[in-house]
Amino acid sequence: MHGYFSEEKxxxxVNARMGRNIEPRIAEVMAxxxxxxxxxxRDVSLTQAEWELAIDFLTRTGQLCHDERQEFILLSDTLGFSMLVDAINNRRPAGATENTVFGPFHVAGAPIRQMGDTISLDGKGESCLFVGRVVDLDGRPVEGARIDVWSDNADGYYDVQQPDIQPKWNNRGIFITGPDGSYRFIGIKPVSYPIPDDGxxxxMLASLGRHPYRPAHTHYLVTAEGYQKLVTHTFVGDDAYLGSDTVFGVKSSLVAPFEKAGDGETIWRSHFDFVLARLDQTR
Known part of the structure; x- marks a missing residue:
């Protein structure tokens, strides 16, 4: 027994008050x-007023959470914590495409589309042909890979943010690779946008002198039988916010080329290959 509370002990x-028969992982994490x-x-000599401010901040953060907004995830994202947890849990062999944060705007049940289909349904934005392959670490094509893609529209909003303005499933779709592992679809060159910053x-960001913007990106969820699930983005290489993404989601390997197409079909062309690691492949 450690007795009564003191600053030194x-x-x-506190940790001595835990029961003896609790789940070991809970004991480890909480201790x-x-x-x-x-x-x-102790490190910052936290004052009573600062502690009360922190409690108020966390209370208001919780009060703003509902089915369509998760302010605590936003807090985790902007502190880089979400990316740290993602990195810890998605360590892959060299050469495999890197993970990044999932984000709050994925919607299950997007329509399966044919290769070459257009996912942009609102007629806005600069058209872009997205092409590439899904391969394994040896460069062999992965047949039957499921590529779930989603992005914002030209105004910087996802369809679920504007259900009365954007068509359902705007800038969303699922593509299944064939024997050559290739994919091809038409979307738009995405644009940068701010995270919700009215809470x-x-x-907090304003008090830290930070902006709320995410650089332009397209989301991908790539899955295939026998391979590790890949949650990632591709980023537009000339975006002004690449080096200051408010949720720290950018990795240099995920910056994709966006080149003028010059083919009369689209304005832009972006090529990116997804490299999957098998379930048994680790560092």
Missing amino acids: SVDT SLVKHLHAFA PVGQ
């Missing part, structure tokens, strides 16, 4: 959380 005292949380308070997280 706060961590030991570490208490240790680092108490160390943080506590937006106020």
